[in-house]
Amino acid sequence: MKKIIPLSLITLSMLNASEIVLDDIDVESTYITEVAKNAQTSADLSDALNKNIPSIDMNRRSGIANDIYIRGQKRDNISVEVDGTKTCGACVNRMDPPVSHILASQIDNIEVIEGPYDVETFGTMSGGVKITTKKPTRKTTAEINLGFGSWGYQKFGASISGGNDIVRVIVSGSNETSHQYVDGNGDDMATQAQNYVLANPTLSGKLDARYADKYKNMDAYTKKSIMTKAFVTVNDDQELRLSYTANRSTDILYPSSKMDALYDDSNIYSIEYNIDNISDIYKNINIEYYKSTVDHPMGTDYRESAVATATMTNHLTTKMQGLKLKNSFDIQNYKVLIGLDGSRRNWDGYYLKNGTPLMGGRDSINDAITNNRAIFAKVNHSMDNFDVSVGVRYDSTDITNGGALQSNSYSGINANILTTYHIDESKKIFLGFGQANRVPDARELYFVGSAGNLVGTPDLEQVTNKEVDLGYEINGDSFDAKIKTFYSDLDNYIYIKKGVSTNAFQNIDAKVYGAEFSASYYATDELTLDVSASYKRGKKDKALDGQTDTDLADIAPLKGRVGVGYEYMNGSTFSAEVQVTDSWDTIDSDNGEQEVDSWAVMNLKVQHQVNKNFELTVGVNNLFDKTYAVNNTYADLILLTGSNTDVMLMNEPGRYIYTNITFRF
Numbered sequence: 001m002k003k004i005i006p007l008s009l010i011t012l013s014m015l016n017a018s019e020i021v022l023d024d025i026d027v028e029s030t031y032i033t034e035v036a037k038n039a040q041t042s043a044d045l046s047d048a049l050n051k052n053i054p055s056i057d058m059n060r061r062s063g064i065a066n067d068i069y070i071r072g073q074k075r076d077n078i079s080v081e082v083d084g085t086k087t088c089g090a091c092v093n094r095m096d097p098p099v100s101h102i103l104a105s106q107i108d109n110i111e112v113i114e115g116p117y118d119v120e121t122f123g124t125m126s127g128g129v130k131i132t133t134k135k136p137t138r139k140t141t142a143e144i145n146l147g148f149g150s151w152g153y154q155k156f157g158a159s160i161s162g163g164n165d166i167v168r169v170i171v172s173g174s175n176e177t178s179h180q181y182v183d184g185n186g187d188d189m190a191t192q193a194q195n196y197v198l199a200n201p202t203l204s205g206k207l208d209a210r211y212a213d214k215y216k217n218m219d220a221y222t223k224k225s226i227m228t229k230a231f232v233t234v235n236d237d238q239e240l241r242l243s244y245t246a247n248r249s250t251d252i253l254y255p256s257s258k259m260d261a262l263y264d265d266s267n268i269y270s271i272e273y274n275i276d277n278i279s280d281i282y283k284n285i286n287i288e289y290y291k292s293t294v295d296h297p298m299g300t301d302y303r304e305s306a307v308a309t310a311t312m313t314n315h316l317t318t319k320m321q322g323l324k325l326k327n328s329f330d331i332q333n334y335k336v337l338i339g340l341d342g343s344r345r346n347w348d349g350y351y352l353k354n355g356t357p358l359m360g361g362r363d364s365i366n367d368a369i370t371n372n373r374a375i376f377a378k379v380n381h382s383m384d385n386f387d388v389s390v391g392v393r394y395d396s397t398d399i400t401n402g403g404a405l406q407s408n409s410y411s412g413i414n415a416n417i418l419t420t421y422h423i424d425e426s427k428k429i430f431l432g433f434g435q436a437n438r439v440p441d442a443r444e445l446y447f448v449g450s451a452g453n454l455v456g457t458p459d460l461e462q463v464t465n466k467e468v469d470l471g472y473e474i475n476g477d478s479f480d481a482k483i484k485t486f487y488s489d490l491d492n493y494i495y496i497k498k499g500v501s502t503n504a505f506q507n508i509d510a511k512v513y514g515a516e517f518s519a520s521y522y523a524t525d526e527l528t529l530d531v532s533a534s535y536k537r538g539k540k541d542k543a544l545d546g547q548t549d550t551d552l553a554d555i556a557p558l559k560g561r562v563g564v565g566y567e568y569m570n571g572s573t574f575s576a577e578v579q580v581t582d583s584w585d586t587i588d589s590d591n592g593e594q595e596v597d598s599w600a601v602m603n604l605k606v607q608h609q610v611n612k613n614f615e616l617t618v619g620v621n622n623l624f625d626k627t628y629a630v631n632n633t634y635a636d637l638i639l640l641t642g643s644n645t646d647v648m649l650m651n652e653p654g655r656y657i658y659t660n661i662t663f664r665f
Contacts, residue, residue, distance in 0.1 A: 029113050031109060031112075032110040044064050044065065044066060045099045045103070045131075046058045049068055049099070049112070049129070051561070055070055055112070057069045057556040057559070058630055059637075060629065060631045061254055061650065062255075063178055064220070064249070064252060065096060067094050067099075070112070070126060071127060071486065071536055072538050072555040073126035073127055076441045077438060077463070078123075078128055079124040079127075080128065081128070081130045082131045082133065083131070084290060085290035086320055087101050087102075087266075088347075089294060089318070090294040090349075091261070092349065093257060093637060093638050094637065095252065095254055095298055099129065100249075101266040101268065101292070101294070102247075103174055105172070106134060106174075106245070107134070111129070112129055113128040113129070114486070115469050116435060117434050119377070119391035119414055119416070122322075122341060124414075124436060126467075133229075134172065135170065136169050137163070137170070138168055140160075141161050142158070144663040145660065145662050147658065148658065150182075150657050151188075154177055155175070155176040156176075157172070157173065157176075158173055165233060166232065167230065167232050169231075170228065170229045171226070171228045173225065173226040175224050176221075176223045178219065178221060179217075180219070182653070182654050183654050184625045184626050189253055189255045193210060193640070196648040197209055199645075200641075202642035208303065208305050209304070209640050210304045212304050215302035218253070218302065220252070222250045223247070224249075225245070227243075227245040229242065229243045229244075241270070241272040242270070243270040244269055246266070247266045248263070251302075253302070256648040257639055258300065259298040260300075261297075262298065262299050262301060264294070265294070266293065266295075269291045270290045271289045272289075273286070273287050281330060281331055282329055283330050284328040285325075285327055286324075286325075286326035286328075288324045289321075289322070291321040293318070298313070299311055299312060299314070314351055314364050318346065319346045320344075320345045321343065322341065326339050333381060334379055336378075338376075340374070341372075341373075341374040342374070344369065344370070344371050345369070346367070346368070346369050347441075348365055348368070349363060349364035359452070362450070362452065363402075364449075364450075365442050365443065367401060367403075368399065368445070370398075370399045370442065371398045372397045373397075374394060375393070376394070378390070378392075385421055385422040386419065386420070386421055386422075388417070389417070391414075391416050393413070393414040394411070394412075394413050395413075395439075396410075397410045397439045399440070401442070403446070405446055408440075410439045412462060412464070414435060414437060415434070416432060416433060418432040419431050426475050429471070430472075432467075432468065433467070433468050435465065435466045435467075436464070438462060439462045440460040440461075440494060446458065449501065454503065455502070455503075455505075456503070456504075456505060457505040457506060460492075460494060460505060461492040463490065463491070465489070465490055465491075466488070466491070467488040469485070469486045470484070470485050471485065478523075479519070479520070481518070482519070484515065484516045486512075486513060486515075487511070487513040492507040492509070493507065493508050493509065494507060495507075495540075495591075496635050497547075508540055508542075508544065509542075510541060510552050511539050512536060512538040514535050515535050516532075516534045517531075518530075518531070519531045526568065528566075529562075530563040530565070531560070531563075533558070534560075536556070543590070544590070548590065549589055551586055551589075552588065553632070553636070555586070556630075557581060557582040557584045557585075558582040559580065560579075561577060561578070561579050562578050563575060563578075564577070569609075571609045572607060572609045573607050574606050576602065576604050576605075577603050579600065581599055581628075582598050583598040584596035584632060588634065592641075592647055593634050594632065594633055596632060599626060599629075601621070601622045601624070601626050601628065602622075603622070603623065604620050604623060606619065614661075614662070616661055617661075617662075618659045619658055619659075621658075622653065627651055629650060633646070633647035633649055
């Protein structure tokens with residue numbers, strides 16, 4: 001042990017050890033618990049996050065694997081971690097966003113970071129999602145989960161956990177499939193695409209994106225997953241943790257895009273060693289190696305264009321691996337976290353025509369490698385009614401590619417200070433200031449279109465977010481409420497310009513600001529009322545050259561939620577909620593966005609605890625079968641479009657009835 005302590009001190013290792021729970025500084029995080037229990041309509045985590053977190057919006061692309069925005073920020077502007085493993089998608093068109101590589105049924109809890117307040121994770125510029133999956137238990141437990149729903153939705157899941165004082169193991173598996181969902185107009189996914197193509201004759205001929213007759217009725221997706229963990233107790237204060245998660249998704253339809261995902265295979269590995277109680281001051285050391293891989297070919301195989309001309313494929317892969325070494329100290333009234341972080345991401349892609357490399361081997365992304373090295377620290381301190389947290393991180397990043405395009409080196413300092421003043425035992429006010437950077441990714445720098453045009457811009461600058469957050473929270477016996485406001489100043493924000501075929505990405509300056517509100521009223525021990533809302537606005541400092549619109553894309557309109565929950569017996573509950581969104585009429589029309597109508601939907605659910613081993617859930621979403629959309633059509637995504645027409649907009653599912661049966665042993 002004496003050798004371990006100075007070694008970790010010399011290397012200035014890691015941040016927040018997983019066994020040390022820091023004082024909550026509520027300005028930057030929102031927590032969701034019991035994710036697996038409450039997200040029962042599908043494995044799609046984005047839908048659960050969208051419904052539960054006011055600051056999160058969803059972008060609908062398919063029946064599964066949809067993307068999220070935090071305060072209007074997406075892609076590399078936000079980070080996603082699964083048990084400390086940074087995950088990335090391979091698709092340049094976001095068919096496999098990071099949150100799609102873990103199932104809701106495998107998750108224990110989620111922390112959503114709102115703003116530049118995470119110095120531990122590379123790339124947390126405007127927010128992040130930290131997912132913690134279920135842990136193995138000593139007591140032997142098992143669970144079987146069956147799900148059924150409209151449009152042929154079927155899910156079978158099972159898990160078993162158990163062990164002893166030395167070894168604990170959990171294994172969880174799931175198989176899920178669904179036909180195409182139907183919107184409020186009665187149109188399935190293929191019909192939505194067909195209606196758009198027929199209304200836009202400029203999409204006909206070789207660019208016909210309709211589904212071929214033999215594929216019009218194919219399933220929307222099939223998704224299989226397995227997660228396994230083993231925790232080995234070396235002695236009372238030392239533990240080895242091994243984790244592996246595999247996802248295998250096939251034939252995922254993306255009607256509003258020109259291609260579908262033929263398959264999406266991902267693997268997430270983690271090896272972690274944890275030591276507690278090293279001394280009275282030195283509380284913890286934790287070292288973790290992680291690796292994630294994604295294999296993702298997308299193609300036109302199911303479209304009329306493949307029948308008429310040829311099948312086109314863009315086959316993309318990515319691999320992310322990293323090493324973290326962590327230390328945690330208690331020094332008098334200070335909690336000190338110090339660490340090193342290193343990661344390497346490789347991203348490749350190439351085009352195929354009828355299964356043969358296009359033009360002798362054209363790459364969409366040519367062996368792009370992002371190497372990051374970072375040192376970071378965090379200090380928490382409480383004094384009287386004040387809590388203070390200070391964090392800092394220094395990053396050095398090199399990005400190279402396998403072609404003749406320029407390499408880039410970036411460095412930056414992320415720093416924040418968070419303060420909370422406890423007015424009394426039930427009320428507090430919090431204030432945060434933060435700055436964080438993120439480097440351009442390989443798509444933004446090096447992506448090449450199928451025609452050979454360089455869509456990327458190799459000389460992009462890194463983005464910097466300078467943000468201030470202010471909030472107030474009250475926690476009473478019968479009433480809880482929190483309101484948060486923020487103002488974000490974005491320097492060198494990476495933006496895409498519509499209609500530009502070469503070097504489409506550019507750096508701009510912009511502002512985003514808004515507010516979020518959530519409250520719960522406990523009318524009785526059995527009856528609860530929940531309310532939440534979010535509002536935001538985004539502006540470019542000036543319009544792009546040749547344009548006039550200064551509105552920032554991806555800034556969803558005012559949305560709200562009102563829910564009622566009633567516990568009627570033995571933990572059984574009935575819940576009803578109304579979700580409402582204002583019309584999306586503040587848009588960047590110069591860069592592909594269009595006005596979207598306001599909408600309101602009602603969802604109902606009953607979770608009946610038959611006994612301690614058997615739970616039955618029955619629910620209906622979109623009770624009144626409304627036709628509506630939650631996403632927009634910014635040119636950052638490659639979607640179906642014709643000359644002088646709006647881009648195709650995907651509608652949400654219509655009335656969806658589901659049931660979920662859970663057996664626990």
